[in-house]
Amino acid sequence: MARNAELAELAESIFADSWDVAAAGLDRAAWKACDEAGLTTLTAPDTGGSLDDAAVLLEAAGAWAARVPLAETDLLAGWLARAAGLDVPDGPLAVVVTGPTGDPRPAGTPGGTVTGDGATVTADLVRVPWGRALSAVVVLDGGRVLVLDAGAATVTEGANLAEEPRDGLRLDAVTPLATGAAPPGAAQELVLRAALARALLLAGAARGALARSIAYAGERNQFGRAIGRFQAVQQMLAEAGSEVAAASAASAAATATAQREGFAAPAAAFAVAAAKARCSEAAGAVARIAHQVHGAIGFTREHALRLTTTRLWAWRDEDGDEAFWNDRVGAAALDAGADGLWPLVTGRP
Known part of the structure; x- marks a missing residue:
């Protein structure tokens, strides 16, 4: 617990120092600070870090709308490269899955095509997170x-609702920096890893939006008193608080299960599905209430609230929306049957 508290304090200090309402794109100062502190490779085997540590970091990143691809670099690209026996490149990274995967993937996730015999390849990749700022892309083909x-790519710039880069990358007849064999079940694990990372970011962003709403309700006066003293506003904030608590609990439970059982375990798949569905559901409610509390001012581009709420709206759909993951939850419950449902939900016999 002490380690997590120290890690949270470190992460919050880095992200708070780089807070900039007007900025967009990769925050290179925050990335450098994270890299020097070892936060960009937190779950690598030689660092002593864990999935629980990554959860603390990602929640803080979500709360401060940090413009750094920590999940993409460490939990996704770094993991896949290491699992394939390859060296992990320095700098910001992302993962793209192309070719057959065996299971349906969430709509709108990074994808594309790769052709070539391996000595040289041509790749046309779409919706690559932070594509224009990456040092390399790790492709599961x-x-x-x-x-x-990634520096050899022709970039077609794009963005999600929160103005985070989601770019097209075109590489013509390039020699890969490294090539390896994919580990079994890599595509399925990447889907779960991405969903868990996004759930943690959502939980953090929801917490950040609530904190700013509570602060504003205590500062804004109307009819001679702070609006936070009106029962209707208190009720809205309490509802948002319950959504934040549910998102945090669901993402924490999924993190603990994945760390204990491994992502290949059915219990981990179920917990991650439930967490992403619940966090995506909470995102819409918290964003709505935050803007109701702030009134029209919260919708302006100059106001800091939009940094968290636009991420809540964008991230709730990325890596699978609540409908996609609720389908997974329902399918798992049906497969478990009457005798297996209670152990599936509780993790106990």
């Missing part, structure tokens, strides 16, 4: 893993 130099 069927049974192989390719590390491609």
Whole structure:
């Protein structure tokens, strides 16, 4: 617990120092600070970090709308490269899955095509997170893993609702930086890892939006007193608080299960599905209430609230929306049957 508290304090200090309402794109100062503190490779085997540590970091990043691809670099690209026996490149990274995966993937996730015999390849990749700022892209293409130099790509810039880069990358007849064999079940694990990371970011962003709403309700006066003293506003904030608590609990439970059981375990798949569904559901409610409390001022581009609420709206759909993951929850419950449902939900026999 002490380690998590120290990690949270470190992360909050880095992200608070780089807070900038008007900025967009990669926050290079925050990335450098995270890299120097070892936060960009937190779950690598030689660091002593864990999935629980990553959860603390990602919640803080979500609360401060940090413009750094920590989940993409460490939990996704770094993991896949290491699992394929490859060296992890320095700098910001992202993962793209192309080719057959065996299971349906959430709509709107990074994808594309890769052609070539491996000595040279041509890649056309779409919706690559932070594409324009990456040092490399780790591509899962069927049974192989390719590390491609993102600096050699032609970039078609795009963005999600929160103005985070979601770019197209085109690489023509390039030699991969490294090539390896994909580990079994890599595509399915990447889907779960991405969903858990996004759930943690959502839980953090919801917490950040609530904190700013509570502060504003204590500062804004109407009819001779702070609006936070009106029962209607208190009730809205209490509702938002319950949504934040539910999102935090669901994402924490999924993190603990995945850390204990591994992502390949059915219990982990169920917990991650429930967490992403619940956090996506909470995102809409918290964003709505936050803007109701702030009134029209909260919708302006100059106001800090939009940094968290636009992320809540964007992230609730990325890596699978609540409908996608609720389908997974329902399918798992049906597969478990009457005798297996209680152990599935509780993790106990």
